[in-house]
Amino acid sequence: MAQAEGGYYVPHQSSWPIIGSVGVTALVVGIALYLEGIGAGPWVLGAGLLITLWMVVGWFGDVVREGLTGLYSDQVDRSLRWGMIFFIFSEVMLFAAFFGALFYARVLSVPWLSGADPATSRLIWDSVALTWPTAGPANAAMEWRPMGPWPLPTINTLILLTSGVTLTAAHHALKDGNRGKLVGYMWATIALGLVFIGLQAYEYYHAYEHLNLRLETGIYGSTFFMLTGFHGMHVLIGTLMLGVIAVRCMKGHFRPEAHFGFEATAWYWHFVDVVWLGLYIFVYIL
């Protein structure tokens, strides 16, 4: 029953999904409790995190084992590919919402608030003309500076672009069956990811300490931290994924002709890269 005779692998019943549901529920309930200042929050959150991690490790462990025992036909492989493609598409749309907020603020709400058509907001805010970047009409007195593209974000751009290259090099090495090179490039990519995260952490520190740029800094601060923060989270997850894949590379899990796990992670990483380019242009430069 576990395996259909026709060849498409239909797994055994699995406990991971239900464990995952419990884990995710505990996780979000924990965060909600914490946000509402209810004592049990952090504990529930912690438990949720642990259960979810357990699920992730266990579930992917199963998948890896099944892959290694050759249960996955080409057709299964294609299912996984479609799955990953559409997962990434959903992530693109998540970022689209935040980019949409940025564009709306810059093109519409800020000019409106500073008295452009419809001209009447002056009735409420005797507005000094607002120009981007701004913290909004009520925060005119606030002392702060925006984050320019130089030097950190530009360096970070180069780092991410380079990491894209090293990852592609790793992919070529994998297809050539050169494990030494593969592993080397993988760790290089991971190192670049870590440096990126480090620099971004520093950038945030710099923003809070030296620029007085915060989440509370009106719409500029909101969009800046939301976009870069969500992106940073994705880099972090991507780096973790790369780490797992690197270890699997070292164990020789991938064959030149079948290495979907590697490819999926690479797609993810490239997606994170492309989002960054959007950020670099629209958050830092323009």
Place this chain on the structure above:
Amino acid sequence: MTNMIARRRFGHLGLLAGLMLLATPALADFSLINMTRGVTESSQEIYDLHMTIFTITVVIGLGVFGAMFYSIFRHRKSRGVKPAKFHHSTAVEIVWTVLPLVILVGMAVPATRVLIDLDDTSESEMAVKITGYQWFWGYEYMGEDVQFLSRLATDSDVARQLDSGINPASVPNYLQNVDRRLVLPVDTRIKFQITAADVIHSWWMPDLGWKKDAIPGFVNETWTVIEEPGVYRGRCAELCGRDHGFMPIVVEAVERDEYEAWLAEQQAGGEPGTTADGTDAAEAGEELAAR
């Protein structure tokens, strides 16, 4: 067998008719089932637009449903028909793609005209600023130094409490009366500047032909020219919390000279509390702070 089903059908129709009978008292009065024509040029244009589109859809509906019911009656297996085999016809399909498109263009033209007209707030002769609060309205006659708040009338407020035991029908203008009306002159191009202090509200006066959202931090503009004197009633039309259902609007449209007199009275201090004497604002402030 068929006979039995047919008889049962008639039974159902009887039930339907019975239920419809329940509703006859309301049918007599069209104001209870259709949009008001209102008392401004735009409201009448909108009413006409509404009736036009409604009629078009009814006509299309009669055609589509007519064909459907004809088919249901004639092309049924119990009449021994053999099903046809056709399954497409490019010509027909093109016709019924293009035809609706043409009809839609026909609808879009008048709609566009009315919309453009409504959008133009220039050349107004006076302006009123309207502010939505949880859960009452504030009015300010711009440049006239007259402002006041307008709340649900007390008798309605008492009657509307849960299990008040008061029959709403015994309260005159239940839920559509206020303590202070917005007095406006007729035949005057009035601009409204609409905003809110806490959450989003929406200022809706059906007889003027539009509603406009009151959005905190922004000001929306629109205009009207009221053609007939009278008392017009409207309400908040955007969910704004617990008492959203209890913030009515009453406009009293009067002749210009009457309006001037009323305004002068207000400026002179008028009836206690009706002017911009600050007491109301303070009251409102307290009420807001209490939340």
Place this chain on the structure above:
Amino acid sequence: MTATTQDHAHHAEEPTGFKRWLVTTNHKDIGSMYLLFSLAMFLVGGAMALVIRAELFQPGLQVVDPYFFNQMTTMHALVMIFGAVMPAFTGLANWMIPLMVGAPDMALPRMNNWSFWLLPFGFAILLSTLFMPGGGPAGGWTMYPPLMLQTGTAFPFVIFAIHVLGISSIMGSINVIATILNMRAPGMTLMKMPLFVWTWLITAYLMIAVMPVLAGAITMLLTDQYFGTSFFSAAGGGDPVLYQHIFWFFGHPEVYILILPAFGIISTIIPAFARKPLFGYSSMVYATASIAFLSFIVWAHHMFTVGMPLAGQLFFMYATMLIAVPTGVKVFNWVATMWRGAMTFETPMLFALAFVFLFTIGGFSGLMLAIAPADFQYHDTYFVVAHFHYVLVTGAVFAILAAAYYWMPKWTGHMYNERLGQWHFWLSTIFVNVLFFPQHFLGLAGMPRRIPDYSVQFADWNMVSSIGGFGFGFAQLIFVWLLYKCIRGGQKAEARAWEGAEGLEWEVPSPAPHHTFDTPPVIR
């Protein structure tokens, strides 16, 4: 359902009892769970609707406090949309798509289980907020700020519950897409797929495109509340209306998510009972795709009164009106399918016919709403409530009921009781019109939506509407009873339960064995 499906299962290695349902990866099991969950949520959401209708039975407040009324309105909508209609469609997809395309199961069976099980957990969180200090969410299902930010303790729970439901929908959709694109039996080209499969492919795509946008919107609500951001506050340079744009960018495609699979169902059932092939198969496919495309560029027709620039209003008005064209193509095709067929009127067909009739009425009122200047009068009145219940209840829900009757023999192996089915249909159809038709009048006459109490001129029609509401609600209990009886027993169903039914699902025995198409069928 347990009893019947297990008889035919290879139960040797499979866990039994409750555990079986927790860990199953079988698309039929998961489909059944989705469907039963959806039915339960329909009753819960319906019970909330009855609270609303009871309060609105007469003017004055008799039953609930206004704040609780708002919670009921909000929850009713969230439960119906995310708990009843969407899971019902996903359940149908789970059961039928593998059967229709000749696949052994869904493409990603384990994830399938996860998609389902997140739902009860998500709803447990959502419904529990009703019991929290300050009550549940009361800002309407649209959750507009700043009002939504006044929610009490429930606030973050609501946000996260919706996140969980969204994750579930996205995973479910990914699964559907992977199944359709990758699991079709040899020879089943895209243009040979049953229309239900086509409409679901496009629906799944819509869902993956817009559920994350909703997630983004409510995440910004969350940070505005707890982390001092000002996305939706003018003081900081944001705009409450920004939320509405993002929400409706999700919300409008969402309403088509709630109707496209229904179109697929109707396109399956009408040919079966007219004994005549569907008219205009390919134009049906193109029309569905056009509707999906247009759905992304019409969102602001929900916001004509917010004070958009004129150009925006005109654009959104025109784009919205355009949707009538592909939808019209569908309606005309259905009528042309009936034309010169040889129709019989079993319960699924009756619901399908009522769908065509009543959905079209809902579509017409939609078109009226699309006319921006007229919408200045209609907006936020019961006219809108009437519109969307015609498309949602006599549209989506009727289609789901039609599908349930149509495929019930395949699921349970028994024919349902046709007499009860006919009763259910006629009572539902009569009462649903008594319930929602007068709401057009109320809206036009000036009754706003989302109010617990109203002035006395609205009393008569509200009373009629409430009577219809209770009538319709109790009529649904007939269905529950009928379903129970059908699962327990009844006349044995043939493999091809309906004379005119076409499609691979009718090639396998009834009830469908636990595993089907282990070796793919070949389609000529």
